[in-house]
Amino acid sequence: MHTVSRSVVRDDAMDKASGTSCYIADITLPGMLSMAFKTSTAQHARICSISIPRLPEGYVTVDGRDFKGQNRATIVAEDWPFFAEKEVLYFGQPLLAIVGPDQITCERLCAGIEVKYEMLESVSSIEDARECFNDFTVIKGDPAKAFLEATDVFERFYQTGLQEHAYLEPQGMLAIVENGIVTVRGAMQCPFNIHTNLTKALALNPDQVRVIQSTTGGGFGGKEDFPSILAGQVAVAAVKTKTGRPVKVVLDRRLDMLLTPKRHPSRITIRTAIGKSGRITAMDIDCQLDAGAYETLSRVVLERAMFICTGAYTIANVKVRGRTMKTNHVPSGAFRGFGGPQAHFAAEMNMSFLADKLGLPPLALKQQYLTRQGDLSITSGTYRYPTLFEAMLARVEEASGYSEKWQKYARGVVSSCKRGIGISFAAHGGAFTGNGEQELIKSLVRLSAEYADLTSTIPYMVRIMASSVDMGQGTTMALKKIVAQTMELPVEHVLFTPPDTARVPDSGPTVASRTVMIVGNLLQKAAVELRTILDSGQLPTKEEPLIVEQRYMHPEELTWDEPSFYGDAYPAYSWSVNVVEVEIDPITSAIKIIGSWAAYDVGVPIDNAMLQGQMQGGVAQALGYATLEQMQMIDGKPAQHSLTDYIIPTIYDVPELECFFVKNPYKHGPFGAKGAGELPHIGPAPALAEAVSQATGKLITKIPITPEQLVTKR
Amino acid sequence: MINRIKNICCSIDGCKVSFVPHPEQRLLDLLRQEKGITGVREGCGEGECGSCSVLLNNRLVNACCVPVLHVHGCSITTIEGFSKTAAFHIIADAFARAGAVQCGFCTPGFILATAALLRENQQPTDEEIRAGLSGNLCRCTGYTQIIHAVQAAAGTLSSVPEVWKETDTHPPTNISPHPLVPRTVDDSIALLQAGYTPVAGGTDLIIRQHAGRPVSANGNLFSCMHIAELQTIYRKEGRTYVGSAMPLADIIASPDCTPILREALSCIAAPGIRNIATLGGNVCNASPAADGLPVLYILNAMVHVVGPSGQRDIPLAKYIQGPGTTLLDPTEIVTCISYEEPDTVQRNSNWMFRKVGARAVNALAKVNCAALWEVDTEMVTDFRLAIGACAPTVIRSHDIEQSVIGTRLVDLPTSVDHWLGLYSELLSPLTDQRSTAEYRLHTALALIRIVFVAMG
Known part of the structure; x- marks a missing residue:
C-alpha cells in the first residue's frame, strides 16, 4: 500500500460532529432580509397578468427585469432565466420573489399574488417530446455493414427515472452589497461559475463580485448548477433593496425538491447485430434524455452518456444517436455519474438480454467484450492503460461467491423467498469531456509557503489556494495529503484556504471526478516546485511568502476534435466490477438487498477510509436509484417532493457494503490517482436489476424497480 | 382568561431557560433561532431525517416536530451541550476514525442517536444498532462506516460506563404550572x-x-x-x-x-x-x-x-x-x-401483524394487516382480521369472520378463494404517491391468504 493511501482522520470531523461547523442556514447577520418565491402553478402557460397586493413598508418584489445584465444564467447553455418572463415552462418556475424582514410575511404576501395564465400545451415525457436541444450522431467502425451481414438482430429499449440528490443540507444562499461589491456565500460546488454568472447577470466587473463557499452539506452534482440560479436571485434582491442589508434564502425541503434539477430520465433503445460466429458485431443505439424546459448542461450529460453507451465493453462497430428532449419539466441537471448511470443501465441490461437470447450466463457473455488496453472507444480514442478486470473480478468473486450463487439461483427456488444475483462492469472517464480541461477550464492552482513562527524544525506552513470545494467528500484533506506527502511535511503543516473567488485562483468547478486527478496533480507539481525552492535554502519571510502557481497542460498524447467528437474523450478511465444479491418477498414483492460487493480501479486511493466512504456512499445512492427512489411527474408536478414520500435508503435498506481497490497507478495523476467520486454510482443499479431479473425470471428494463411494477409483471 | 404570555421553563444543556411560547412554535425554531444552537439542523422539517435530533428528558426526539409547549419542566440536551461530555468525545472520535463523517450535516443527529442507544444498551448487536439509528438519514456514507463507528464507540464506552453519569440531565425544579400545559384532565377541558x-x-x-x-x-x-x-x-x-x-x-x-x-x-x-x-x-x-x-x-x-x-x-x-x-x-x-x-393473544402465537411500507423501516404503510385466530383440533373457533390503507377507514368484516368461525380445518383450503373474493369487494384502495390501487389490493389479499394458510 502506498503511504498516501493510509487513512488519516479528517480535520473537519470534530467540528461537524459537535455541530459547530457553520452551514449557510446558520449564518445570521444584523438586519438580514428574507425572501420568498412566487412559483408557477401552471406547467406551460403564457403569463397574462400578475397582480401584486400593496406591500407593507420594507417589502419589495424582484423579478427578471431587475437584472441589469441579463435575466439568465449560463450553465453550459445560456438559457435558464432566474425568473420567468412572458411564459412559464415548468411547474414551480419562479415568477418573482418578495424580499423583506420577515420570512413568514414574505410567504404570505407571495400567496396573495394573483397570476392569470393562458394555458399552453405541455410535454410531459420523452415519448411526447417533439423538440430536442441537441441531436448528435457518432459512428465507430462500419455498423451499417455489420447489420447488413448480421445473422440475428435484437432490439430492446431501457428506461431510467428521475433521481433527487437529497443532500441533507437544503440549498441556501446569502448576498450582501458593500462598497459596491456584491458578495454571495452559500452551499456550492462551483464558486467561479457563480462568479461568472453574477458578473454577467448584474452587469458588473469581475472585481465587483465575490463568491464564498460556506460549509456544504452534500452536493452530488445538485450544488453544481442550481446555486448559480439561487445566487442570481438573492444577489439581485440585495442590489435592488439598496439598503445594504444582506438577503438570505434557505429553501425548505419541499421547495428545494420542487425548484432544483434532478437526474435526467432516459430512454435508450439498443439494436444489436449478431454475426455468423455468434458474436456481437455491432450496436445501433438511440439515446434520449429528458432535458426539461431549458437546455442548461444537458448537452454534456448527453455526451457522457453517448461516449460510454456500450458501458465497459468494446464493440467493434457502433452507431449512437443522442438527443436531449425538451419537455415541460424542471430542467434536468448534474448528478453524480452525469449520464453514466443511464447509459450503463441500458448497456448492461442489454448484455443480460443478449445472454439470455444466446443461451449464455450473463458473466460469460460480458467477459468476452470487456475493454482491454489498446481497444478503441466510441469516439475512436485509445484506451491507453491496462484494464485490471481479471483482478477486480477475482476479488469480487472471492467476496461474493457470485458464480456459485448464480448457478444455484438459476436452478430454481432455494427458499420461500426468491433470490437472485447480478453482476455489472462499469467505466467512468475522469475530468471534463474532450479538451474541456484545456479549452474551457484551464485550471490554475497556487501554493504559498508562509512564514510561521514555529519552534519546530519547519519554520513555515504551506497554503493551498484552489477553488475546489469540500462538500463532504473530503477534498480538503485529500489535497492537503497530496501536498504534504510530496513535500514530506506533516499534514498539519498544510493549510487550505476555503474557496473564495477573491482569494483563490480558478482551479475549475468541483465536478466530473476531476478534483484529485486534475487539481491534485497540479498541486503535486506545484509542491515539487515549491520544495525545490525551499530545498535551495530560500525561506518565506513575514513580509514575503514564497508563491508558486501551476496551470493545467493537457497531456500531449491526447487528441480531440470537438466538432466530429473524434479522439480521446477523457484523459483516463476508472473501472469497477459490481455484484448485488437480492431476495424478493413472495407476498409483497419487496426487494431486499442482501449483499453488495464491488472492486474499483481508481488508480491509487488517496486515503483508504475516505475512498471507502466515497465508494460506499455512491453504492447506497445507486441502490436507492435502482429501487426505492421514485419520483413521478404528474402533469409536471413531482408527486413525491418531500423526504416522507421520496424514499431514500435508511440504515436498514443497505447491507454491509463491501468495496475493494486494485492498484493501477495513472501516470498523470497525483501518486497515480484517477477520478473516483462518480464511479460508484454507475454500476450498482444494473447489477441489482440483473439480480431481480434472475429472481423473478423476467428481464428488468426499467428503474426504479418497484414492488408495484413486479406485481404487475406477474 | 388563559394567560398565554406566561413563561415556559425548561433546561437546555443544563441551563435553566424560560421564554414566552408561541404555541405553534417548534422546539427546533426555539433552539436555532432564539437560542442560537445551530448544531441542531433542519434537513426535512417533517421528522424523516433526524438531523434535528435532541434528547428530551434523555430520550431521542426530532426537534422539528416537538411543540415548545411540551418542554415545560423538561430537560433538553442538544449537540452543543452533549459535545462537552466525555461520552461525546468517545463517540465523535469513533465516527471520525471510522470515516463516518462526510458532509457532516447529519452527524450531530447520528451522534445523539448513538448516545441514546448506547446509554440503554452497552453492547448492541448490528441489528440493534440499525434499529437505534433508523430515524437518521445519511446521504453520503452508505451507513457501513457509521455502523463500524457505533461498534467501536460501544467497545470503548463499555469499559468506562461511568462516563454516562455526566450525561444525566435534571429537569428544572420548582416549576410553576403553565396554563397551556395542564396537569389534569379537568384543566384541559x-x-x-x-x-x-x-x-x-x-x-x-x-x-x-x-x-x-x-x-x-x-x-x-x-x-x-x-x-x-x-x-x-x-x-x-x-x-x-x-x-x-x-x-x-x-x-x-x-x-x-x-x-x-x-x-x-x-x-x-x-x-x-x-x-x-x-x-x-x-x-x-x-x-x-x-x-x-x-x-x-x-x-x-x-x-x-x-x-x-x-x-x-x-x-x-x-x-x-x-x-x-x-x-x-x-x-x-x-x-x-x-x-x-383474548386469551389467544397472550397464550400462543395465533396472531399476525404485517406492515408493507416503501422501505424496510421509517415509512408510511402502503398496506397493513392485523389478524388473530383460534382453532381447536377440528375447527376455527375465533377469527378476526383488519386491513389498513385500502379504504377510507380500516376494514374489518364481522360477516366474513362469522362465516370463517366454525369452518372445519379440512375445509379451509377450499374456502379461501371465496373469502378473498368477499374481502376484495370491501377494499377500495387508491393510487397515490406511495403506491397503486392494484398493488394495494393484490398485497392485501396476499396477506389475508397467508393468515388462512397459517390457520390451516
Whole structure:
C-alpha cells in the first residue's frame, strides 16, 4: 500500500460532529432580509397578468427585469432565466420573489399574488417530446455493414427515472452589497461559475463580485448548477433593496425538491447485430434524455452518456444517436455519474438480454467484450492503460461467491423467498469531456509557503489556494495529503484556504471526478516546485511568502476534435466490477438487498477510509436509484417532493457494503490517482436489476424497480 | 382568561431557560433561532431525517416536530451541550476514525442517536444498532462506516460506563404550572371550552401546522403531554387501558402491552418519533394507513373521551368516521383507549401483524394487516382480521369472520378463494404517491391468504 493511501482522520470531523461547523442556514447577520418565491402553478402557460397586493413598508418584489445584465444564467447553455418572463415552462418556475424582514410575511404576501395564465400545451415525457436541444450522431467502425451481414438482430429499449440528490443540507444562499461589491456565500460546488454568472447577470466587473463557499452539506452534482440560479436571485434582491442589508434564502425541503434539477430520465433503445460466429458485431443505439424546459448542461450529460453507451465493453462497430428532449419539466441537471448511470443501465441490461437470447450466463457473455488496453472507444480514442478486470473480478468473486450463487439461483427456488444475483462492469472517464480541461477550464492552482513562527524544525506552513470545494467528500484533506506527502511535511503543516473567488485562483468547478486527478496533480507539481525552492535554502519571510502557481497542460498524447467528437474523450478511465444479491418477498414483492460487493480501479486511493466512504456512499445512492427512489411527474408536478414520500435508503435498506481497490497507478495523476467520486454510482443499479431479473425470471428494463411494477409483471 | 404570555421553563444543556411560547412554535425554531444552537439542523422539517435530533428528558426526539409547549419542566440536551461530555468525545472520535463523517450535516443527529442507544444498551448487536439509528438519514456514507463507528464507540464506552453519569440531565425544579400545559384532565377541558386544541406527541400536527395545513385554524394549542393520568397503561377486568398521551415507546416497553399491539407500534416510524408520538394521536389523526389501528379494530377497542358533559365510551370502529374525521367533539379529549385481550393473544402465537411500507423501516404503510385466530383440533373457533390503507377507514368484516368461525380445518383450503373474493369487494384502495390501487389490493389479499394458510 502506498503511504498516501493510509487513512488519516479528517480535520473537519470534530467540528461537524459537535455541530459547530457553520452551514449557510446558520449564518445570521444584523438586519438580514428574507425572501420568498412566487412559483408557477401552471406547467406551460403564457403569463397574462400578475397582480401584486400593496406591500407593507420594507417589502419589495424582484423579478427578471431587475437584472441589469441579463435575466439568465449560463450553465453550459445560456438559457435558464432566474425568473420567468412572458411564459412559464415548468411547474414551480419562479415568477418573482418578495424580499423583506420577515420570512413568514414574505410567504404570505407571495400567496396573495394573483397570476392569470393562458394555458399552453405541455410535454410531459420523452415519448411526447417533439423538440430536442441537441441531436448528435457518432459512428465507430462500419455498423451499417455489420447489420447488413448480421445473422440475428435484437432490439430492446431501457428506461431510467428521475433521481433527487437529497443532500441533507437544503440549498441556501446569502448576498450582501458593500462598497459596491456584491458578495454571495452559500452551499456550492462551483464558486467561479457563480462568479461568472453574477458578473454577467448584474452587469458588473469581475472585481465587483465575490463568491464564498460556506460549509456544504452534500452536493452530488445538485450544488453544481442550481446555486448559480439561487445566487442570481438573492444577489439581485440585495442590489435592488439598496439598503445594504444582506438577503438570505434557505429553501425548505419541499421547495428545494420542487425548484432544483434532478437526474435526467432516459430512454435508450439498443439494436444489436449478431454475426455468423455468434458474436456481437455491432450496436445501433438511440439515446434520449429528458432535458426539461431549458437546455442548461444537458448537452454534456448527453455526451457522457453517448461516449460510454456500450458501458465497459468494446464493440467493434457502433452507431449512437443522442438527443436531449425538451419537455415541460424542471430542467434536468448534474448528478453524480452525469449520464453514466443511464447509459450503463441500458448497456448492461442489454448484455443480460443478449445472454439470455444466446443461451449464455450473463458473466460469460460480458467477459468476452470487456475493454482491454489498446481497444478503441466510441469516439475512436485509445484506451491507453491496462484494464485490471481479471483482478477486480477475482476479488469480487472471492467476496461474493457470485458464480456459485448464480448457478444455484438459476436452478430454481432455494427458499420461500426468491433470490437472485447480478453482476455489472462499469467505466467512468475522469475530468471534463474532450479538451474541456484545456479549452474551457484551464485550471490554475497556487501554493504559498508562509512564514510561521514555529519552534519546530519547519519554520513555515504551506497554503493551498484552489477553488475546489469540500462538500463532504473530503477534498480538503485529500489535497492537503497530496501536498504534504510530496513535500514530506506533516499534514498539519498544510493549510487550505476555503474557496473564495477573491482569494483563490480558478482551479475549475468541483465536478466530473476531476478534483484529485486534475487539481491534485497540479498541486503535486506545484509542491515539487515549491520544495525545490525551499530545498535551495530560500525561506518565506513575514513580509514575503514564497508563491508558486501551476496551470493545467493537457497531456500531449491526447487528441480531440470537438466538432466530429473524434479522439480521446477523457484523459483516463476508472473501472469497477459490481455484484448485488437480492431476495424478493413472495407476498409483497419487496426487494431486499442482501449483499453488495464491488472492486474499483481508481488508480491509487488517496486515503483508504475516505475512498471507502466515497465508494460506499455512491453504492447506497445507486441502490436507492435502482429501487426505492421514485419520483413521478404528474402533469409536471413531482408527486413525491418531500423526504416522507421520496424514499431514500435508511440504515436498514443497505447491507454491509463491501468495496475493494486494485492498484493501477495513472501516470498523470497525483501518486497515480484517477477520478473516483462518480464511479460508484454507475454500476450498482444494473447489477441489482440483473439480480431481480434472475429472481423473478423476467428481464428488468426499467428503474426504479418497484414492488408495484413486479406485481404487475406477474 | 388563559394567560398565554406566561413563561415556559425548561433546561437546555443544563441551563435553566424560560421564554414566552408561541404555541405553534417548534422546539427546533426555539433552539436555532432564539437560542442560537445551530448544531441542531433542519434537513426535512417533517421528522424523516433526524438531523434535528435532541434528547428530551434523555430520550431521542426530532426537534422539528416537538411543540415548545411540551418542554415545560423538561430537560433538553442538544449537540452543543452533549459535545462537552466525555461520552461525546468517545463517540465523535469513533465516527471520525471510522470515516463516518462526510458532509457532516447529519452527524450531530447520528451522534445523539448513538448516545441514546448506547446509554440503554452497552453492547448492541448490528441489528440493534440499525434499529437505534433508523430515524437518521445519511446521504453520503452508505451507513457501513457509521455502523463500524457505533461498534467501536460501544467497545470503548463499555469499559468506562461511568462516563454516562455526566450525561444525566435534571429537569428544572420548582416549576410553576403553565396554563397551556395542564396537569389534569379537568384543566384541559377548560382549555377545550376556551377554544384550544390539544396536541399530543405533535409528530403529525406540528408538521402540518408548520407546512401551512393547520389542524387548529387559530393556532391555539395546548400540550396534553403532562397529564399523568393520560400516561398510564393498566389492566382491569379483562381489558387493557392505554393512556392517550402515553408515548408509543413506553407502551411498547410495558409488560401490560399485548404482543400484537407491541408488534404494530414497533413498526411505526423510528425511535425519535416513537419516543413522543402517542396512541391517542394515532387514533385521533384517523389516518387510514395508521399502523396502530388494525390491531385495535380486531381487539374491539373502545375510545374513552371526556368533555364538559361527562364521559363517553365509543367503539373505535364507530369513533373513526373517515380519513381524519372522528366523533370527537372539539370540547372533548380522548383519555384512553381500551381493548379486550383474548386469551389467544397472550397464550400462543395465533396472531399476525404485517406492515408493507416503501422501505424496510421509517415509512408510511402502503398496506397493513392485523389478524388473530383460534382453532381447536377440528375447527376455527375465533377469527378476526383488519386491513389498513385500502379504504377510507380500516376494514374489518364481522360477516366474513362469522362465516370463517366454525369452518372445519379440512375445509379451509377450499374456502379461501371465496373469502378473498368477499374481502376484495370491501377494499377500495387508491393510487397515490406511495403506491397503486392494484398493488394495494393484490398485497392485501396476499396477506389475508397467508393468515388462512397459517390457520390451516
